[in-house]
Structures are given as structure tokens and as C-alpha cells.
Amino acid sequence: MKYLIEKFGKINTSVLFLCIIFLILELIGHRHGETSIEDILFFPAFFGYVSCIVIFKIGVSLRSFLMKDEDYYDK
Amino acid sequence: MMIGALLIPFLPHIIRQIYMMALILLSAYALTLGFGIHSKIDVMDFEFIIFQSDSLTLPFAIIFHIAAILNVIYGAHEKYWNQHVAIMSYSGAAIAAVHAGDLFTLFIWWEATAFTSVFLILASKTQRSYKSAFRYILIQVGSGMFLLAGAILLMSETGSAEFKNFDINSLYGQLIFIAFGIKAAFPLLNGWLQDSYPEASEIGTVALSTFTTKLAIFCFAKSFAGTEILIIIGAIMTFYPIFFAVIENDLRRVLTYSLNNQLGFMIVAIGIGTELAINGAVAHAFAHILYKGLLFMGMGAVLYRIGTCKASELGGLFKFMPITAICTIIGAISISAFPLFSGFVAKSLIMSALGKEGLVFVYFMLLFASAGVLHHSGIKIPFFAFFAHESGIKTKEAPLNMIIAMIIASTLCILIGVFPSYFYEILPYQIQYQPYDFSHVVGQLQLLTFAAFAFICLWHFKIYPPELNSTVLNSDWIYRKMIPGVLLPLLILIHNINKKIEQLIGFMFMHIRKFFANTMIKNKVFDREVGQDTLIVVQLFIILLIFIFVWKIYL
Numbered sequence: 020m021k022y023l024i025e026k027f028g029k030i031n032t033s034v035l036f037l038c039i040i041f042l043i044l045e046l047i048g049h050r051h052g053e054t055s056i057e058d059i060l061f062f063p064a065f066f067g068y069v070s071c072i073v074i075f076k077i078g079v080s081l082r083s084f085l086m087k088d089e090d091y092y093d094k
Numbered sequence: 095m096m097i098g099a100l101l102i103p104f105l106p107h108i109i110r111q112i113y114m115m116a117l118i119l120l121s122a123y124a125l126t127l128g129f130g131i132h133s134k135i136d137v138m139d140f141e142f143i144i145f146q147s148d149s150l151t152l153p154f155a156i157i158f159h160i161a162a163i164l165n166v167i168y169g170a171h172e173k174y175w176n177q178h179v180a181i182m183s184y185s186g187a188a189i190a191a192v193h194a195g196d197l198f199t200l201f202i203w204w205e206a207t208a209f210t211s212v213f214l215i216l217a218s219k220t221q222r223s224y225k226s227a228f229r230y231i232l233i234q235v236g237s238g239m240f241l242l243a244g245a246i247l248l249m250s251e252t253g254s255a256e257f258k259n260f261d262i263n264s265l266y267g268q269l270i271f272i273a274f275g276i277k278a279a280f281p282l283l284n285g286w287l288q289d290s291y292p293e294a295s296e297i298g299t300v301a302l303s304t305f306t307t308k309l310a311i312f313c314f315a316k317s318f319a320g321t322e323i324l325i326i327i328g329a330i331m332t333f334y335p336i337f338f339a340v341i342e343n344d345l346r347r348v349l350t351y352s353l354n355n356q357l358g359f360m361i362v363a364i365g366i367g368t369e370l371a372i373n374g375a376v377a378h379a380f381a382h383i384l385y386k387g388l389l390f391m392g393m394g395a396v397l398y399r400i401g402t403c404k405a406s407e408l409g410g411l412f413k414f415m416p417i418t419a420i421c422t423i424i425g426a427i428s429i430s431a432f433p434l435f436s437g438f439v440a441k442s443l444i445m446s447a448l449g450k451e452g453l454v455f456v457y458f459m460l461l462f463a464s465a466g467v468l469h470h471s472g473i474k475i476p477f478f479a480f481f482a483h484e485s486g487i488k489t490k491e492a493p494l495n496m497i498i499a500m501i502i503a504s505t506l507c508i509l510i511g512v513f514p515s516y517f518y519e520i521l522p523y524q525i526q527y528q529p530y531d532f533s534h535v536v537g538q539l540q541l542l543t544f545a546a547f548a549f550i551c552l553w554h555f556k557i558y559p560p561e562l563n564s565t566v567l568n569s570d571w572i573y574r575k576m577i578p579g580v581l582l583p584l585l586i587l588i589h590n591i592n593k594k595i596e597q598l599i600g601f602m603f604m605h606i607r608k609f610f611a612n613t614m615i616k617n618k619v620f621d622r623e624v625g626q627d628t629l630i631v632v633q634l635f636i637i638l639l640i641f642i643f644v645w646k647i648y649l
Contacts (some may be wrong), residue, residue: 027554028554031550031554034543034546034547034550035547035550037539037543038540038543038544041536041539041540041543042540044536044539045540045552046530047535048513049532049533050532050533050536050537051533052533052537053445053446053448053450053457054449054451054454054457054458055211055451055509056440056454056458057537061540063536063537063540063541063544064540064541064543064544065544066461066462066541067468067540067541067542067543067544067545067548068544068545068547068548069548070461070462070465070466070545071465071469071544071545071546071552072463072548072552073462073469073546074336074337074340074462074466074469074502075340075469075549075552075557075558077337077340078336078337078340078341079340079559080110081337081338081341082341082559084249084567085341085566085567086336086341086562086564086565086566086567087564087565087566087567087632088564088565089563090565091565091567092565092574092575093222
């Protein structure tokens with residue numbers, strides 16, 4: 020635990036623990052989604068994690084052609 | 095409120111603040127009059143319905159009044175009167191527009207919101223803001239022109255310009271749809287939003303984020319509820335601004351992309367059109383005005399103290415501005431839709447409506463967008479402003495009035511989240527809905543914490559690239575760069591061709607003149623002495639030719 024906090028920081032470790040707690044909660048109770056796909060075990064967790072990575076990846080790849088100099092419109 | 099605003103320049107500072115509050119409360123008193131038509135004016139056989147209220151106008155009117163009060167408190171440190179006049183008239187115009195009963199009355203207030211709000215952009219007094227304000231007013235007035243054209247067509251076809259549900263398949267319906275779509279920042283029509291709002295003053299952006307776009311949402315809810323194309327448009331709106339927000343450096347501009355994305359949620363809900371969905375759209379607009387205003391207030395406070403909102407230049411401000419930071423974090427948590435905060439109780443209605451209608455693909459687009467909201471508004475805004483790296487900037491906490499406004503907005507965000515049943519009572523339809531069930535709460539918490547954990551991993555392992563001073567291209571590029579880039583060379587080309595043709599004609603005439611001049615000298619055909627007869631013969635011959643030509647064609 021101490022190692023984790025040293026390596027990962029206090030806030031980051033607490034987020035990690037929250038993630039684990041919410042996964043355990045799903046095992047305790049019965050969660051069902053608005054659609055049947057969401058009923059798959061840990062689906063929202065998986066979807067949230069992957070979405071964030073995908074958004075980041077697409078965002079970064081868009082940098083090359085959407086990002087211009089700060090004075091682009093003033094030229 | 096607009097008439098009352100005229101007095102503002104003549105009042106001393108403190109009295110002005112009290113006076114503005116009194117004006118808003120006086121306007122709010124009208125909300126107690128109940129539903130129905132309360133005021134009409136007959137002008138040249140046309141009945142302008144000035145003030146009508148129903149179950150849809152009430153929640154918008156309530157939140158517009160609350161936002162107006164928060165704006166007055168937030169801007170209380172500003173001693174000069176011009177922004178106060180603009181904010182009061184802008185709020186008044188938006189509230190009046192919500193209560194308009196016919197399209198011509200709506201048009202008047204529609205344009206009034208544009209002409210009053212432009213002063214908030216001009217208030218920045220920078221070269222960029224002047225240019226941006228000019229583009230803003232052109233587009234806003236353009237939107238009004240579409241509305242007016244639609245209203246005139248409607249009037250000529252049906253004999254009435256009542257502000258009601260319109261058919262999207264009719265021409266007038268399409269014109270009105272475009273007018274509303276411009277103000278609601280539809281895809282490719284959204285450039286003005288990201289262009290102008292971040293150029294406004296720190297007070298101005300808070301007011302701007304409240305009224306214009308939400309007025310458009312109200313109009314859609316009133317006139318185009320259940321129009322299926324709105325589901326597609328809204329889904330696109332929720333989706334694509336996320337990527338722009340992720341790479342944008344100016345944090346107020348990030349918030350405008352986020353605003354665009356949130357409008358998408360409302361548009362999808364209006365497109366569904368069921369009672370649950372309309373309630374969701376209205377609830378989301380209500381909650382959104384508060385948390386988005388709160389986020390803009392937080393960034394406005396940073397801008398006021400430091401003079402910039404660029405993520406690349408900020409960081410480590412938490413120890414200097416802890417209250418601003420906490421309030422911004424509350425706004426960020428609310429917009430991310432964490433349980434017990436306003437975003438959750440509003441967004442749940444829309445997601446449930448989508449689930450009930452079986453719109454699975456759109457549902458997952460919105461779920462994806464929810465993770466995106468957490469990424470760019472929930473984490474990026476507070477993280478880059480108040481934490482991230484040490485920027486070395488030393489400053490002090492925001493002025494007291496700003497703090498009060500932020501605390502009130504934060505409290506409202508939490509109260510709505512904790513007591514949703516009271517909030518649901520002011521929505522247009524009375525429905526039984528419980529956002530806090532095990533599935534909703536656990537599912538949402540898993541989605542958000544894991545999305546946050548993904549961000550943490552990206553940042554911790556230094557995969558997340560540093561923010562750079564840059565301009566991110568948006569749809570305003572079309573009229574700021576592409577059209578001038580294509581049109582200008584085209585105009586130069588036309589000008590050059592025109593010049594060449596002029597030169598050619600001039601050259602030809604010069605030679606013709608020379609030819610005739612040569613024939614008029616002594617003993618030539620047109621010699622003045624002998625040429626008179628020749629000229630008469632030639633003229634007669636030409637007349638004969640014309641006569642034969644006309645005779646051949648027409649007879």
C-alpha cells in the first residue's frame with residue numbers, strides 16, 4: 020500500500036481503490052443497464068476506460084492537421 | 095428589464111447593483127401570474143403576443159432569472175456601467191423571447207439578444223474581440239433573417255404566425271429550423287460559439303453561456319419536439335466536439351466545446367420527443383446553465399486574476415485560489431454527472447428515454463460522449479488550471495462577489511442532485527422517475543471512475559502530451575480562411591480579366607477611330623466635302639440590312 024502511494028500518488032491510488040470498490044459493488048448487487056449489452060459484467064467500467072483512451076488517441080492524432088500556430092487567423 | 099437597464103448608467107455603483115437585483119425580482123414576479131396569455135398588442139391588424147406562459151416556459155424562465163441574479167453578483171466588482179447594461183438587457187431579451195407567443199415577437203427578442211450580447215464580447219477591448227464580435231453579430235443577425243423569412247412564409251401560407259409546433263417538411267419549417275439551428279450551434283454552424291465566447295470579458299462569457307444557446311433549445315423543444323433528424327444532429331453534436339476540446343489549449347474555449355457537446359444531449363432528447371425525453375432536455379438545460387456558468391465563473395476568476403486561461407501557462411493555482419478551485423471542481427463533477435450532483439439527475443432522464451425508445455446506437459454515442467465530458471470538462475479544466483505542473487504564478491483568491499456567486503451556483507448544483515424530486519416538479523410533464531437506483535448509480539460510477547483512471551494512467555506514464563499554445567481549426571475556418579482564400583483570388587482573377595477586356599476594347603476602338611480618322615482626310619471616302627453623299631448611301635444600306643434582318647426573323 021505504502022509502495023503504491025509512493026509510486027502512484029495519494030489521489031491516484033484513491034481513484035484506483037474507488038474503481039475496485041465499484042467493481043466489487045457490482046458483484047454484491049444486481050446491476051442491469053438500459054440496454055442488454057450493458058448487462059455484461061463490468062461493462063461500464065470497461066466502456067469508460069476504453070472510451071477515454073480512444074478519445075485521447077483520436078484527439079492526439081487530430082493535432083497534426085487541426086492544430087495551427089496561435090496567430091494563424093491573424094496572419 | 096430592458097427598459098430598466100436604460101437607467102443603469104446614471105446610478106452609482108452600489109445602488110446600481112441593488113437596482114439590478116430589484117429589476118430581476120420584479121420580472122420574476124410575473125412568473126407567479128400562472129399559465130396563459132397575459133399580454134397582447136395590436137399593431138396594424140396584427141396581434142403581437144408579448145407574454146404567454148405555459149409548463150415549458152416556466153422552467154426556462156426560472157433558470158434565466160436565477161442566472162441573471164448570479165450574473166449580477168458575479169459582475170459586482172465591475173465599476174463601469176456598460177457591461178451591466180448589456181447583461182441586464184440581454185437577460186431581459188432572453189426572458190422576453192421565452193414568453194413570446196408569435197414568431198414576430200420572438201424575432202424582435204431574438205435579434206435583441208444578439209445586439210445586447212455583442213457588447214459583452216466588445217468589452218474585452220482587444221483587437222481579436224472586435225473582429226470576433228463583428229463575426230458574431232453577422233451570424234446572429236443572419237439567424238434572425240432566417241427566422242423572419244420563415245415567419246413571413248408561415249404567415250402568408252397559414253394566416254397566422256403563432257409560435258407553436260412546426261412541420262419540418264414545409265419550407266417555412268425548414269427556415270425556422272435553420273434559424274434555431276444556428277443559435278443552437280449545430281455541426282458546421284457552430285463556429286461562432288467557439289470563436290466569440292472565449293473572446294468575451296470574464297463576466298460576459300458567464301452571461302453568454304447562459305442565454306443564447308438555451309433560448310434555441312427552448313425554441314426547439316417548443317417547435318420541433320419529436321423531429322427525428324434532431325436525434326442524428328444531436329448525436330453528432332455530442333460526439334465530435336470532444337476531440338476538439340481534448341486538444342484545445344484555451345480553457346474557456348474547451349468549455350465552449352463542452353457547451354456544444356452538452357447541447358447535443360438536449361437536442362437528442364428533443365428529437366425523441368416523449369414526455370420523459372422533453373423533461374430530460376429541459377432538466378439538462380436547467381442544470382447545465384448552473385454548472386456551465388459555474389465552470390465559466392471559475393475560469394473567469396482565473397482570467398481576472400492572472401490574465402490568461404491557457405492550459406499551457408496555468409497550473410498549481412489551488413494553493414492561491416482554493417475556493418475558486420473547489421467550486422470549479424463541483425462544477426466539473428456536476429457536468430460529469432456524478433451521482434448526488436445536478437448533471438446526474440438531468441442526464442439520467444435522457445439516457446433512460448433513449449433506452450426506452452430502443453435507440454441503442456445513439457445511446458452508446460451518448461455514453462461515449464459522457465466519458466468524453468469527464469475527460470475534457472471534468473478533469474482537464476480543474477486539473478490544468480489548479481494542479482498539473484507548477485506554473486510559478488503567484489496570485490490571490492477571486493474577489494468576494496465572484497466567490498459568493500460561485501458558492502451559490504455550487505450549492506444549487508448539489509441541492510438539485512440531492513433532492514431531484516423537487517427539481518422534477520418544475521419540469522413540463524409530471525412523471526414518476528427515480529434516478530437513484532442501484533444500476534444507474536453503480537453503472538455511472540464505474541464508467542466515470544474508470545474513465546478518470548484512464549486519464550490518470552495517461553498522465554502518470556507521461557503519455558499525455560503537453561498543452562501547446564495553438565489555434566485549433568473549427569468550422570469557422572470555412573468563413574475565416576477557406577472562403578476568403580478561394581474568393582479573394584477569384585475576385586482578383588475576375589478583376590484582371592475585366593481589366594484585360596477593357597484594354598482590348600479600348601485598343602479596338604482606338605484602331606477603329608484611327609481607321610475612320612484616316613478615311614476623313616482630303617480625297618478619302620468620308621472627306622467632308624465629298625463624303626456626305628457616301629455617308630448617306632452607307633446609312634441607307636445599313637437601314638436596309640437591318641430591315642431585311644428583322645423581316646427574315648419575325649415574318
